[in-house]
Amino acid sequence: MEPDWENLEALALGLILDKLEERIDHVWFGAVCKNWRSIAKFNHQNQQFRTHVLPMLMIPRTNICLYSIPAKRMYAFKFPIINYKITCCGNSHGWLALEDRNHVVTILNPFKNVAHISLPPLNNAYKSSCYVVKKVTLSADPIIRPNDYVVLAIHKSSSLAFIKAGQTCWTYYIRNCLFFMDVMFYKDLVYGVSHCRGIVSFNLDLDDPYGVTIIPTNNVVFHGTFKGYLVKSLEGDLWLVKRDLSFEYNNYYTICFQVCKLEFDAQSGKVKQMVKLESLGDNVLFVGENT
Missing domain, CATH: 1.20.1280 (Monooxygenase)
Structure with missing residues (x-):
C-alpha cells in the first residue's frame, strides 16, 4: 500500500x-x-510550536531581504513601506520602528495585516538634517493592548522621550549625568544603561506624563570606555552585555565582551548585584544599535 x-x-x-x-x-x-x-x-x-528559534535577519539591499541563518539562504520580502529616506531605529514585540528625514517615527508590523502607527515628530534640537533617534522600544504589543502601550525612544542627545497610545506629543526626560546607551521595559519598569550612572531603573507614571521616578540601583557603576546592551534571556532574566572599547588612531576597537545577569530586590525592583556569566547556555545574543 x-x-x-x-x-x-x-x-x-x-x-x-x-x-x-x-x-x-x-x-x-x-x-x-x-x-x-x-x-x-x-x-x-494554540501556541503549540517552538517559541525560541533563531531569528531571520533583515538585510537592507535594493529590496529588503530576509536571511535564514540555519539555511544560509536569502528570501525575497515585500516590505510594506517603499521609501529609502527612512532608517530602522528599533524593533519590539514584532513591530519595526522607522524614522524619516522629518523625524517622524512610524511603527509597523510587516507580518500582520494591521495599520501603521504614525507618531508625532521628535524634537530636532540640533537642527540636524540627519536622523535623531538612536533606539525605539515598546512596552507592549499594540495589537494586544491598543490603548495601553508606551513608546520609549533614545534621542541622539542620549536623553529619553516617551509617548503613550493616544497622546499627541512626546514627553522628554532630560537629566544631567544620564546619557543612555540602551533601555528596555522589564517587569513594569524601564531599565537603562547610562554612561555615568551605570544601571538605572525608572517608573513611568502614566497618570502624570511628566512624572518619572528614578530608582537607585545600589551603585552599579562602570568605569572605562564601554558600550552596554540590555537583553532578555530565554529563561526570562535580564542580562547586561558590556562591550569594553579602546580608542586608537581615531577609531574605537572592541577589546572584549562581558555578560552579567542582573539580580533584583523583589520589592523595590532595584538592582542588588550583577553576576558575571561564564556560559550563555542555549542563548544566542544579537546586539547592536537597535534591539
Missing part, C-alpha cells in the same frame, strides 16, 4: 511540525494540502 500522506493523524503531523526549526518551513508545511494546513493553523493558534 502507498502511504496516505494527506490524511496522516494529527499527532504525527504535530510531531513533524515540532521538528521544523524555521517559520518558513511551517508555511511550506501548510501548503501541502488542506489537512496539513488545518493542523499548522491549529498549532499556531
Whole structure:
C-alpha cells in the first residue's frame, strides 16, 4: 500500500511540525494540502510550536531581504513601506520602528495585516538634517493592548522621550549625568544603561506624563570606555552585555565582551548585584544599535 500522506493523524503531523526549526518551513508545511494546513493553523493558534528559534535577519539591499541563518539562504520580502529616506531605529514585540528625514517615527508590523502607527515628530534640537533617534522600544504589543502601550525612544542627545497610545506629543526626560546607551521595559519598569550612572531603573507614571521616578540601583557603576546592551534571556532574566572599547588612531576597537545577569530586590525592583556569566547556555545574543 502507498502511504496516505494527506490524511496522516494529527499527532504525527504535530510531531513533524515540532521538528521544523524555521517559520518558513511551517508555511511550506501548510501548503501541502488542506489537512496539513488545518493542523499548522491549529498549532499556531494554540501556541503549540517552538517559541525560541533563531531569528531571520533583515538585510537592507535594493529590496529588503530576509536571511535564514540555519539555511544560509536569502528570501525575497515585500516590505510594506517603499521609501529609502527612512532608517530602522528599533524593533519590539514584532513591530519595526522607522524614522524619516522629518523625524517622524512610524511603527509597523510587516507580518500582520494591521495599520501603521504614525507618531508625532521628535524634537530636532540640533537642527540636524540627519536622523535623531538612536533606539525605539515598546512596552507592549499594540495589537494586544491598543490603548495601553508606551513608546520609549533614545534621542541622539542620549536623553529619553516617551509617548503613550493616544497622546499627541512626546514627553522628554532630560537629566544631567544620564546619557543612555540602551533601555528596555522589564517587569513594569524601564531599565537603562547610562554612561555615568551605570544601571538605572525608572517608573513611568502614566497618570502624570511628566512624572518619572528614578530608582537607585545600589551603585552599579562602570568605569572605562564601554558600550552596554540590555537583553532578555530565554529563561526570562535580564542580562547586561558590556562591550569594553579602546580608542586608537581615531577609531574605537572592541577589546572584549562581558555578560552579567542582573539580580533584583523583589520589592523595590532595584538592582542588588550583577553576576558575571561564564556560559550563555542555549542563548544566542544579537546586539547592536537597535534591539
